[in-house]
Each structure stands twice: as C-alpha cells, then as structure tokens.
Amino acid sequence: MDIFEKLQEAGLTGNEAKVYLQLLKIGELSANQIAREIGMDRTLVYTVLNHLIEKGQVGYIIKKNKKIFSCSNPENLLNPLRSKEILVSDLIKELKNIKHEEKTEIDLRIYEGREGIKNFINLTLKEKEFCAFGSTGLAFFELYEMPAIVKKAAKLRIKIRIIGNKEYKNQLPFKLKRIKYGFLDIKSEATTSIFGDYVSIHVIKPKPFFIIIKNKKIARSYKAYFEFLWKRAKRKI
Numbered sequence: 001m002d003i004f005e006k007l008q009e010a011g012l013t014g015n016e017a018k019v020y021l022q023l024l025k026i027g028e029l030s031a032n033q034i035a036r037e038i039g040m041d042r043t044l045v046y047t048v049l050n051h052l053i054e055k056g057q058v059g060y061i062i063k064k065n066k067k068i069f070s071c072s073n074p075e076n077l078l079n080p081l082r083s084k085e086i087l088v089s090d091l092i093k094e095l096k097n098i099k100h101e102e103k104t105e106i107d108l109r110i111y112e113g114r115e116g117i118k119n120f121i122n123l124t125l126k127e128k129e130f131c132a133f134g135s136t137g138l139a140f141f142e143l144y145e146m147p148a149i150v151k152k153a154a155k156l157r158i159k160i161r162i163i164g165n166k167e168y169k170n171q172l173p174f175k176l177k178r179i180k181y182g183f184l185d186i187k188s189e190a191t192t193s194i195f196g197d198y199v200s201i202h203v204i205k206p207k208p209f210f211i212i213i214k215n216k217k218i219a220r221s222y223k224a225y226f227e228f229l230w231k232r233a234k235r236k237i
Helices: 004-007 012-025 030-037 044-054 073-080 082-096 113-124 147-154 216-232
Strands: 058-063 066-071 106-113 129-135 159-165 180-184 193-196 199-202 209-214 234-236
Touching: 004 082, 004 234, 012 044, 012 058, 012 066, 030 044, 030 066, 030 147, 044 058, 044 106, 058 106, 058 193, 073 082, 073 113, 082 106, 082 199, 106 113, 113 193, 113 199, 113 209, 129 216, 180 216, 199 216, 209 216
Parallel strands: 129 159, 159 180
Antiparallel strands: 058 066, 106 209, 129 193, 180 234, 193 199, 199 209
C-alpha cells in the first residue's frame, strides 16, 4: 500500500489526497498553482481545499490579497482516526520524510472550526508552559473532551497561567484546579496565547478562528507583555 492509498484509508478522498500530497511536497501553493501542478479543475481544487481546511489538514495565509495554502502537521491526521492509530502513525513517518523546498523564519498558519481548536491544543500539549490573556473561556465548551485534555495537561505538569476579565471569575473554565488565574477589568473577544515559540490569537464566536505564529522573537515579546499584565492582575489560584 503506497502513501496515496494510505491517505485514503486515513479518511481523505482521492482528490483530497492528491492536493494534500502536492502541498506537502512543495510547501506553499495558491489554488491556481495546485490546479496547474496536478491537472485539476480550479473550481474543484477550491472545493477540495475547503474540505481539507474543515478536517484540520490544511491552513492558509494571505499574501498580496491571495490565499496561499500549506499542510498542517501530519500528526493532525490522528484527530478523527484514533481507531486507525497504528496505520496513521506509520503513514506519518513516511510523510515527515518529504521535505519542504523552502523554510521561512516565521511560520504562520490559520485554522478554523473545531478541528482548528484540536490543532491548537495539540501544539500546546508539547510545551512546558502556557500563558494566555484576554481569555473568555469559550473554547472550553466547544469540545466535549476538554475536561480530559485539562487532566492530561496536569499529568504532563504544564505550567498554566490565564488572564481573563473579572466578570468570568466564577464561571467553570476559570475554576479549574492546578491552573493559576489573574483577572483584569478589560473586555476582549480575542484571546492571545503564548507557548514555547508560538503565539496564537483566536476568537471562538461565531466560528472558531485561529492565527498561529511560530517565531522565537515574537513569542518572547508577547511573553514579556503577558508578564507585565500578570503583575497587575488580581490573582486567584
């Protein structure tokens, strides 16, 4: 069974597998470029890309008013496929051997929907510290498995500090154990998170939308801003 067939076993359609593999080989492409490279109708390519975005397998950035698409981390294939974990784990090893032609200093991705929340969480669980300000707690209610994720973070001994508006003080997401909370009298619809070399900015309503940036200098700058706010926030442990 080759990579193309395994991708279909993992839940992608034939056209989705073609687009996914082409993006993985090249790194970043517009829809028009994908259509030319694989000989697929441009309208169909847009449809396939939208399906891959909904599945959390593809993200995009905006360059010169044009969407440029790229694959997310191949490990995200495991999100809906826990029952086929052995097959997909083997597939991931092969996919990781495919190298991007170019690497940029700043890695920027945009994710949408509940799969976007899962992609975001998968990144945070790999780090030792997680900080967030402008938190609304809405993401907690989007996934039924969130309580289990919180327990996993505690088991991994991830240091978590969260700053939210004081009006949320008595709501469930701000009363979890092993998490340190701070509160400010500032309303915000967008949450900014810092973990490792990542900075994430997201909103949950009306639809989950994540902008995730990987850059050490940007992460350090936002972390310094968080520490400034943390010193001024009213604490609750």
